[in-house]
Amino acid sequence: MKKQNKNLRNNKGIALPLFALMLTASLGLGAMVIDVSQGYALKTRIQNAIDSSVLAGISQLNTNSNVSTVKNTALTYLNNNLTSTIPSFQSLALDNSNLAIQVGVYSSTTMTFTQNEQVSVANAIRVSYTYNANTFLAPIFMINNIQITNHSIAAKQIAGYIGPGTGFPLALYRSALTSALSNSNRVNLYSGGGSMDNSFWTNFTSSNPSTTDIKNVTDYFQYGTGTKPPAVTVNDSFRINDGGMGGVFMNLEPSILDGMTYLFPVITCTGGDEEGQHGGDHEHEDGECTSSSSSAMAEGFVAGTIDDIVDSMGDKHISITIVPKQIDNTYGGVGVGPGVGNIGTNEKALLANSCSPVE
Amino acid sequence: MYNLDELNILVMGFMLKKRYSRIDKGSVTAEAALVFPLLLAVLLFIIEFGLVLYLSNSMNQIARTAARYASVTANYTQSGTLTASGASSIVPDISKLTLTISPTPGSMVSVGASVTVTAQYNYTPIVNPFALIPQSMVSWAPVVRSTSVARAEVASG
Numbered sequence: 001m002k003k004q005n006k007n008l009r010n011n012k013g014i015a016l017p018l019f020a021l022m023l024t025a026s027l028g029l030g031a032m033v034i035d036v037s038q039g040y041a042l043k044t045r046i047q048n049a050i051d052s053s054v055l056a057g058i059s060q061l062n063t064n065s066n067v068s069t070v071k072n073t074a075l076t077y078l079n080n081n082l083t084s085t086i087p088s089f090q091s092l093a094l095d096n097s098n099l100a101i102q103v104g105v106y107s108s109t110t111m112t113f114t115q116n117e118q119v120s121v122a123n124a125i126r127v128s129y130t131y132n133a134n135t136f137l138a139p140i141f142m143i144n145n146i147q148i149t150n151h152s153i154a155a156k157q158i159a160g161y162i163g164p165g166t167g168f169p170l171a172l173y174r175s176a177l178t179s180a181l182s183n184s185n186r187v188n189l190y191s192g193g194g195s196m197d198n199s200f201w202t203n204f205t206s207s208n209p210s211t212t213d214i215k216n217v218t219d220y221f222q223y224g225t226g227t228k229p230p231a232v233t234v235n236d237s238f239r240i241n242d243g244g245m246g247g248v249f250m251n252l253e254p255s256i257l258d259g260m261t262y263l264f265p266v267i268t269c270t271g272g273d274e275e276g277q278h279g280g281d282h283e284h285e286d287g288e289c290t291s292s293s294s295s296a297m298a299e300g301f302v303a304g305t306i307d308d309i310v311d312s313m314g315d316k317h318i319s320i321t322i323v324p325k326q327i328d329n330t331y332g333g334v335g336v337g338p339g340v341g342n343i344g345t346n347e348k349a350l351l352a353n354s355c356s357p358v359e
Numbered sequence: 360m361y362n363l364d365e366l367n368i369l370v371m372g373f374m375l376k377k378r379y380s381r382i383d384k385g386s387v388t389a390e391a392a393l394v395f396p397l398l399l400a401v402l403l404f405i406i407e408f409g410l411v412l413y414l415s416n417s418m419n420q421i422a423r424t425a426a427r428y429a430s431v432t433a434n435y436t437q438s439g440t441l442t443a444s445g446a447s448s449i450v451p452d453i454s455k456l457t458l459t460i461s462p463t464p465g466s467m468v469s470v471g472a473s474v475t476v477t478a479q480y481n482y483t484p485i486v487n488p489f490a491l492i493p494q495s496m497v498s499w500a501p502v503v504r505s506t507s508v509a510r511a512e513v514a515s516g
Contacts, residue, residue, distance in 0.1 A: 037412060041412060041415060041416055044416060044419065045419050045505075048419060048420075048423045048507065051423070052423065052426070052427075052507060052508065052509050052510075055427070055509065055510070056509065056510035059510055059512045060471070060510070063470070073510065077473075077508060077509070077510060080473065080508040081506075081507060081508050084505075084506035084507070084508070085419075085505075085506075327431070327512060
């Protein structure tokens with residue numbers, strides 16, 4: 001009995017130190033939870049700001065070859081996004097020791113970035129930033145700040161691939177790009193005759209496309225019905241049919257298509273006239289196919305806006321304005337494939353780009 | 360020796376001690392009743408804090424996606440940008456979300472201009488944790504907001 005009373009007396013006052021210990025542990029845990037979650041939230045926001053920065057930089061690089069301008073564009077968008085993300089944020093300068101904005105070459109083969117500020121070869125931009133975030137409760141444990149480091153790389157490459165459902169069934173000659181360069185990027189195609197470039201229709205298969213085959217694909221773009229065109233990669237071959245297919249124009253609906261921008265394959269003829277009208281190789285020096293039914297190879301892809309479709313009494317033509325260096329994010333479906341085919345240096349400037357964060 | 364008054368105090372003290380000893384038996388329940396609202400308030404605050412943190416990250420994601428969409432879409436619209444942001448599947452109540460796009464849809468936007476999108480959510484707590492604290496007059500209805508700026512890559516207007 002005495003022993004029990006003694007123990008009871010000993011228990012007196014144990015609650016207080018126990019409570020103090022528990023309180024310290026609880027506060028410590030709370031501090032860690034709040035500060036760590038705040039740190040991760042901040043890391044996500046800074047990553048978003050850096051992503052916006054590299055995207056702004058790469059789109060600037062797409063149209064401007066001045067490295068300094070590209071870097072300053074990336075910096076401006078980094079500052080603008082961080083200002084709206086971090087309270088009392090002080091704008092950064094290019095020479096800030098926590099910031100690195102580099103222009104260089106990104107290899108999609110090795111997936112590595114190498115700094116190289118020669119505009120003739122630069123195709124990527126890398127932004128890296130380290131931010132020291134002040135902690136809220138962790139200073140109890142002498143942890144006054146958390147270091148957050150993020151980086152992002154964006155690269156541009158000439159598209160070598162268009163996804164299923166994105167390639168319009170009208171192919172452009174490789175040579176049509178050359179004439180477009182001297183005609184305000186406009187391509188004029190005809191069906192049946194005239195001085196404009198001939199129009200070549202395809203459904204991206206190895207079979208000779210009939211008017212119905214083409215209608216099925218154009219219906220997909222006009223009404224969302226019909227046949228979804230397959231994915232096409234540079235160097236893929238498919239059959240084309242030429243301007244003799246005036247019936248195709250009868251199925252086009254100008255009120256729907258005018259003003260729309262699509263991705264068109266750029267082709268070169270590889271011969272293969274099944275009907276044997278001309279025999280042998282039907283490739284002109286400029287890459288045009290001369291037969292009504294030939295094989296063609298995709299050399300690249302270009303985005304174009306359909307300006308006008310005229311279909312009246314034998315005057316059937318379609319005019320398209322090429323949107324140079326159109327990037328994939330606008331219309332989708334463009335990706336980096338095996339690279340550009342046999343297209344001249346000047347004409348390459350018109351081809352669609354894939355332009356997106358790669359890391 | 361004690362005088363009468365002193366004895367009286369001793370007796371009263373003994374009686375009081377005995378009475379309080381008896382009262383101690385229910386003290387745990389009474390104290391628990393007092394502490395419980397406070398603990399509940401703390402628990403609710405943790406839940407609400409988590410929800411607000413989720414919304415904060417969500418607003419950041421929505422603003423970023425919307426700004427990117429508007430920057431690469433010619434003649435972007437309010438509804439198209441909202442749909443592209445994926446907000447309807449992210450926030451619990453889409454009617455409490457406000458998406459402010461600058462330049463406003465339909466305006467002229469040139470390539471290289473800035474497109475700014477602010478996503479704001481007027482959050483109503485499920486239970487205001489402060490209301491469980493006696494005498495607390497704090498009304499808690501946080502506004503969660505995030506802004507993203509992107510470079511326009513196509514012209515509009």
